[in-house]
Amino acid sequence: MSNEELKSVLSGFNPGLTFEESGEWLVANVEPGEFLSLAKQIRNNESLSFDYLFCLTCIDWKTHLTMVYHLTSTSFRHHLVIKSKLDSSRPEIETVSNIWKTADFHEREVAELFGVNFLNHPDLRKLILPDEWSGFPLRKNYEDPVNMIKL
Amino acid sequence: MWNLAGISESIQNGLNRALSPAWALTVEMIIVGISVIGLFAVLGLILVIMERKVSAYMQVRLGPNRVGPKGMLQSLADTVKLLVKEGLTPDKADKFLFNLAPFIAMIASMLLLVPIGFAKNFQIWDLNIGVLYLAAISSVSVISILMAGWSSNNKYSLLGAMRSGAQIVSYELSAGFSILAIVILSGSLRISDIVMAQENGWWIFKGHIPVLIAFVIFLVAVTAETNRAPFDLAEAESELTAGFHTEYSGMKFALFFLAEYVNVFIVCGIGATLFLGGWMPLHIGTWKAFNHIMDYIPSSIWFFGKTFFLIFVIMWFRWTFPRLRIDQLLNLEWKYLLPISMVNILLITLVAIMQWHF
Amino acid sequence: MIEELMTTEQGDLVINVGPQHPSTHGVLHLVITLNGETIKKVEPHLGYIHRSIEKMCESLSFRQFIYVTSRMDYLSSHINNHGCALCVEKGLQIEVPPRGQVIRVLMDELTRIASHVLWWGALAMDVGAITPFFYAFREREAINDIMEETCGARLTMNYMVPGGVMFDLHPNFQKKVHEFIQLFKSKVDEYDELLTNNVIFKARTRGIGMLSYEDAISYGCSGPTARASGVHCDIRKLYPYEVYSGLQFEEIIESGCDSYARYVVRMKEMRQSLSIVEQLIDNIPEGDFQAKTKAVLKLPKGEFYSRVETARGEFGVYIVSEGGMTPYRIKFRSPGFSNLSALDHMARGQKIGDLVAIMGSLDLVIPDIDR
Numbered sequence: 001m002s003n004e005e006l007k008s009v010l011s012g013f014n015p016g017l018t019f020e021e022s023g024e025w026l027v028a029n030v031e032p033g034e035f036l037s038l039a040k041q042i043r044n045n046e047s048l049s050f051d052y053l054f055c056l057t058c059i060d061w062k063t064h065l066t067m068v069y070h071l072t073s074t075s076f077r078h079h080l081v082i083k084s085k086l087d088s089s090r091p092e093i094e095t096v097s098n099i100w101k102t103a104d105f106h107e108r109e110v111a112e113l114f115g116v117n118f119l120n121h122p123d124l125r126k127l128i129l130p131d132e133w134s135g136f137p138l139r140k141n142y143e144d145p146v147n148m149i150k151l
Numbered sequence: 152m153w154n155l156a157g158i159s160e161s162i163q164n165g166l167n168r169a170l171s172p173a174w175a176l177t178v179e180m181i182i183v184g185i186s187v188i189g190l191f192a193v194l195g196l197i198l199v200i201m202e203r204k205v206s207a208y209m210q211v212r213l214g215p216n217r218v219g220p221k222g223m224l225q226s227l228a229d230t231v232k233l234l235v236k237e238g239l240t241p242d243k244a245d246k247f248l249f250n251l252a253p254f255i256a257m258i259a260s261m262l263l264l265v266p267i268g269f270a271k272n273f274q275i276w277d278l279n280i281g282v283l284y285l286a287a288i289s290s291v292s293v294i295s296i297l298m299a300g301w302s303s304n305n306k307y308s309l310l311g312a313m314r315s316g317a318q319i320v321s322y323e324l325s326a327g328f329s330i331l332a333i334v335i336l337s338g339s340l341r342i343s344d345i346v347m348a349q350e351n352g353w354w355i356f357k358g359h360i361p362v363l364i365a366f367v368i369f370l371v372a373v374t375a376e377t378n379r380a381p382f383d384l385a386e387a388e389s390e391l392t393a394g395f396h397t398e399y400s401g402m403k404f405a406l407f408f409l410a411e412y413v414n415v416f417i418v419c420g421i422g423a424t425l426f427l428g429g430w431m432p433l434h435i436g437t438w439k440a441f442n443h444i445m446d447y448i449p450s451s452i453w454f455f456g457k458t459f460f461l462i463f464v465i466m467w468f469r470w471t472f473p474r475l476r477i478d479q480l481l482n483l484e485w486k487y488l489l490p491i492s493m494v495n496i497l498l499i500t501l502v503a504i505m506q507w508h509f
Numbered sequence: 510m511i512e513e514l515m516t517t518e519q520g521d522l523v524i525n526v527g528p529q530h531p532s533t534h535g536v537l538h539l540v541i542t543l544n545g546e547t548i549k550k551v552e553p554h555l556g557y558i559h560r561s562i563e564k565m566c567e568s569l570s571f572r573q574f575i576y577v578t579s580r581m582d583y584l585s586s587h588i589n590n591h592g593c594a595l596c597v598e599k600g601l602q603i604e605v606p607p608r609g610q611v612i613r614v615l616m617d618e619l620t621r622i623a624s625h626v627l628w629w630g631a632l633a634m635d636v637g638a639i640t641p642f643f644y645a646f647r648e649r650e651a652i653n654d655i656m657e658e659t660c661g662a663r664l665t666m667n668y669m670v671p672g673g674v675m676f677d678l679h680p681n682f683q684k685k686v687h688e689f690i691q692l693f694k695s696k697v698d699e700y701d702e703l704l705t706n707n708v709i710f711k712a713r714t715r716g717i718g719m720l721s722y723e724d725a726i727s728y729g730c731s732g733p734t735a736r737a738s739g740v741h742c743d744i745r746k747l748y749p750y751e752v753y754s755g756l757q758f759e760e761i762i763e764s765g766c767d768s769y770a771r772y773v774v775r776m777k778e779m780r781q782s783l784s785i786v787e788q789l790i791d792n793i794p795e796g797d798f799q800a801k802t803k804a805v806l807k808l809p810k811g812e813f814y815s816r817v818e819t820a821r822g823e824f825g826v827y828i829v830s831e832g833g834m835t836p837y838r839i840k841f842r843s844p845g846f847s848n849l850s851a852l853d854h855m856a857r858g859q860k861i862g863d864l865v866a867i868m869g870s871l872d873l874v875i876p877d878i879d880r
Contacts, residue, residue: 023812024599051726055814055825057840070814070827070842074726074740077747102729105850128556128879138564210643306524310546310861380637381709389532389635390865473709474637476862477546 001047001078009048010080013041025070025079032067032084036094042071042080043099049073050080053096056106058086058114060140065091065114086116095121113138155451156272183275187264191257191413192230198412199226201459202466209470230405238401241304248302253399253406256295260413262288266342267420270430270451274342281342282334285421286327289376292414293319296378296385299407300395311394314477315378315385321484322375322382328492329369332362332499333425336508346429351436353428357508361498366426368492373418374465375480377411381472382480389474415462423457430454521549528557532635532865535875539852539864546860551853559879566839571597571806572671574836579665581843582877584624587616588819590669595750596815596826597671600808606797609673610751615789616656616668617817618782619686622693623652624820625779628872632772633704635869636713636862641704648696655685671806673799686790690783697779705776714768718855718867721766728854729847732822733778734871737763737770744818758785768870775872807834821845821872845877 001009003026007019014034020027030038042050055070065086072079084093095118097104107118108127115136118124126133135142162182166175200215200223207214215222240246266281268274278284293316300312334340336358337348348354354362375382386394396407423429430450434442475483502508522543528536536557542550562581566574575593579586591613598605605613630645653663658679660668668675704710720730725738735742743760745753761777763770808830816825822844829838848871856864 024814053729054731054816054823055827055840055842057827059829059838068827068840070825074742100729101724101727101854102847102850105846106729109846127554128559130556137561206639210640211647212643306522310522310524314546383637384862387637387862389637390861392531470640472638473633473704473707473713474862475709476713476860478860479712 001076006048006078006080009045010038010042013045014038023081025081027081027083029083029085032086032093035067035082035084036096038082039069039094039096039099047076048078049075051075051100053100053102053106056103056110058110058116058138060088060114060138062088062140064088065116067093067110067116069096091116092119093117094119097121112136115139154449155270159273187261187275190264191261191409194416195409195412196226196230198416198462199229199408201462202412205463205466206470209467233402233405236401238403239398241398243304244398245302245304248298249398250403252295252299252302253403253410255298256292256410257406257413259288259291259295260410260417262291263414263417267417268342268346268424268429269454270449273430273451277341277343280340282330282340282345282425286323286330289326289414289418290319290323292410295410296395299399303395303398305398307391307393307397308395311385311387311391311397314387315395317477318378318382318384318480319376321481322372322488325368325484325488325492326372326376328489328496329365329372330421330425332358332365332492332496335496335499335503336362338503342424342429346424346431349428349431349434351434353426353431353433355426358499359502359508361495361502362426364491364495365499366422368488368495369422369426370461370464371488372484373422374468375484377414377418377465379411379415379465380469381474383469383474384477384480387474415465416458419458419461419465420454422461423454427457427461428453429457526864532868533875534631534868534873537849537873537875537878541856541861541864543861546862548856548859548861548864551856551864553849553852555879557879558876560876562880563839563841566836568835570834571808571836574839575669575671576665576667578841579667580876581841581880582819582821582824582845582874583664584627584874585620585819585821586665587613587620587668588817589824590667591617592815592817592819592824592826594669594671595817596813596828597806597808599815600811600813600828600830601671601802601806603672603800603802605673605751605800607752607794608796609798609800611789611793612674612678612798613669614751614753614756615686615786615793616660616666616674618785618789619652619655621782621820622779622786623649623656624872625775625782626652628775628820628869629700629704632866632869632872633710635865636710638704638707638710641700644696644699644703648693651689651692655682655689658682658685670799672802673797675799677798678793683790683793686786690787690790693779693783697776697783701776705772711769713862713866714772714870715765716767716769717859717863718768718771718870719766720851720855724851724854725766728851730822730851731844731847732818732820733761733771733774734822734844734848734851736761737774738766739764742823744816744823748816750815750817752789756785756788758782768866771870805834807832808836816842819844821874821877822848841880843877843880845871845873845875846880849873849878 006026010017010028018029042048050071050073052072052074057068059066065088067084069082095107097107107121110116111118111124112126112129166178204214215225218224218228240249265275266278266284296315297312300308333354337345355366378385396404430453432445432448432453524541526539526541527533528538538554540552541548562577565577575590578589578593582589626645626649630642633641657663659682660666720738722739725735725740731742739762746760758781761774763774810830810832813828816823824844825842827840828836831837855867
């Protein structure tokens with residue numbers, strides 16, 4: 001499905017979406033509150049069937065955080081990037097680990113490194129860092145005078 | 152010098168001349184005890200270096216080659232290292248059982264040496280129930296493994312011990328049946344009688360296919376009983392790190408290690424005695440001249456040659472096969488080996504009754 | 510005594526596998542809940558070798574950060590470097606000269622063979638056969654020698670730079686690779702004889718660690734792990750980079766979904782990689798091995814994503830640039846991380862011995878998972 005078709009289908013699901021086409025793939029910006037319903041729709045819609053979440057990450061823009069989901073479909077081979085702006089003081093977004101199981105680990109990683117709270121995640125314990133760790137290392141304002149080496 | 156019986160004879164005569172019969176017996180017992188311990192140590196050294204060289208040969212590498220000529224003293228150096236190492240006892244272990252277990256393992260394998268016929272008329276004690284004695288004592292070693300696994304207070308050890316318990320108890324049956332096959336053919340439990348019954352040919356040649364089946368089952372079963380790959384589930388280093396002896400170090404570990412190798416020697420010795428004629432040279436029926444030539448090779452060389460051949464076969468297994476899984480291991484025993492050996496024993500009985508063997 | 514062993518309320522045994530354990534091949538820590546020998550749950554605990562490479566890269570320039578990625582999946586460091594170089598090239602729109610492209614692909618495929626060979630030995634060791642490990646190292650050594658001559662390193666090559674490769678090939682390269690091709694053709698058959706048709710090995714891997722087609726996609730699995738479940742996911746075929754579109758090779762897809770299928774996929778991939786090397790080794794074009802690039806690279810503002818097929822699966826590099834000398838944010842999508850997340854699903858209901866066989870068949874490299 002081409003980007004234009006994707007856009008029209010996606011707008012049908014959620015008229016509030018904004019699109020960017022500057023990069024390699026179509027980017028859809030969605031509000032965090034509407035993300036879960038969009039995710040379910042694009043996963044289950046038969047003409048889209050975005051079943052492969054190949055990258056899930058977060059970017060700290062200092063003023064806000066942005067969740068980035070890279071999706072593709074194993075049957076149609078079209079790509080979609082979903083972005084969602086989160087408030088950096090209280091970042092919260094619904095989990096998609098029940099839609100794409102790979103999100104389970106990726107969300108746990110993002111949760112401890114960026115401090116994003118994934119609502120309804122089944123098991124949001126620390127995966128990489130020690131349990132007693134405080135702070136979110138991949139945030140731009142993170143300082144650790146002991147362990148960090150300035151290059 | 153290879154006539155071991157002559158040496159024992161002269162010691163016996165000498166002692167009896169010098170001492171009263173009771174004292175002579177006591178001194179003989181002490182000599183036997185010392186030689187068993189000596190044999191134990193020497194066998195351990197030889198078998199460890201043999202294992203390392205055999206595995207190196209199979210794995211396209213050199214193996215130990217620094218200590219002594221061609222690395223032959225490597226296992227001696229290792230023993231010295233193990234002797235001076237600290238024998239740790241874990242804090243929460245059951246200290247009594249933990250320290251007792253390695254000794255039980257060693258005592259069990261020492262006891263097994265008793266009825267083995269190393270050469271013609273050279274045996275510690277020619278028991279009239281020799282084979283039965285072997286079957287009984289060989290199952291004692293499982294107690295030491297269970298003891299070690301339980302008392303270590305380590306979950307890997309416990310799992311290894313439980314595996315080992317299930318495994319040894321199961322494979323005892325098949326091994327027993329294969330031993331029984333020879334007992335039926337020879338008509339005696341005494342080791343010397345069994346060897347003498349093979350004077351005109353070894354059982355593996357005389358007994359047709361049923362004995363061959365029994366021999367293969369025996370080899371598989373004893374490999375399992377001695378916890379060696381592909382049946383080394385009690386240790387299973389890629390699953391349970393080191394299984395039942397995870398927590399052992401220093402000499403306590405060395406005793407388990409030694410017991411394992413001596414057990415290998417003993418089961419191979421039993422296999423050689425039962426199926427390959429023990430110290431009996433290769434005789435073919437009534438070919439007098441051929442048999443006479445064979446008799447020139449001393450009986451002790453025959454025994455050790457056959458035993459080491461079987462040991463090599465068991466090492467060959469170890470460095471070739473992947474390990475079985477515990478349920479597959481028990482399946483193999485209960486669903487295949489046991490029924491086969493039961494049917495086999497009937498066949499052998501038939502052969503023995505009808506005198507079909509040569 | 511038994512009460513002191515850590516058990517759950519249901520009386521299940523909880524065991525720590527790792528971080529030091531012979532079959533985790535690195536510092537992976539699994540907490541497994543057992544009922545007897547049967548696995549009820551596997552919980553990976555990561556981070557023992559987490560160096561936060563993503564954070565490190567934020568303060569390294571676009572030339573420098575590539576070297577750090579050799580330390581991620583150290584068994585396919587060439588391919589990691591390749592993925593990063595591709596991403597920078599995408600941002601700067603650099604065209605790599607044909608010679609550079611061919612050298613890159615040659616190195617990638619040799620790396621893939623070396624990685625698969627090591628995996629083969631390690632898997633055999635996991636299921637209890639120690640001898641194959643030594644055979645595997647024998648052939649890997651030959652590849653390492655080839656690499657050493659050209660790249661100057663045996664493990665963390667750092668050979669790929671934005672615009673091509675760092676140096677030209679060593680004069681001996683072609684001769685040595687020809688020798689290796691001859692050697693490896695017979696050796697790979699030997700591997701098959703030794704392990705592939707072994708009854709015990711088959712019993713240990715067939716029907717173990719089932720991962721269905723749907724689950725493989727849902728768990729984001731890639732590489733041989735996913736292809737053994739029938740997922741068409743070879744990046745070299747789907748989104749060809751460099752000269753892959755002009756090469757004759759097959760994407761190996763199996764439908765067994767079990768550990769044995771994953772084994773077969775990798776065994777066949779070794780032969781495919783060898784055929785790629787054979788196709789290219791006599792056809793290395795003359796010319797530059799590196800495009801002319803500026804001394805200081807500055808990616809334009811924007812986001813760039815590139816992906817390559819490593820020995821373990823899809824390796825993605827996601828660069829967010831603000832137009833400066835250093836990346837604003839880098840995300841490495843490592844194949845092992847996603848593949849590992851399926852481990853719990855695959856191992857439930859299996860025995861401890863199977864867990865080891867499943868981990869072996871996933872070909873986990875821990876620094877790749879932890880990053």
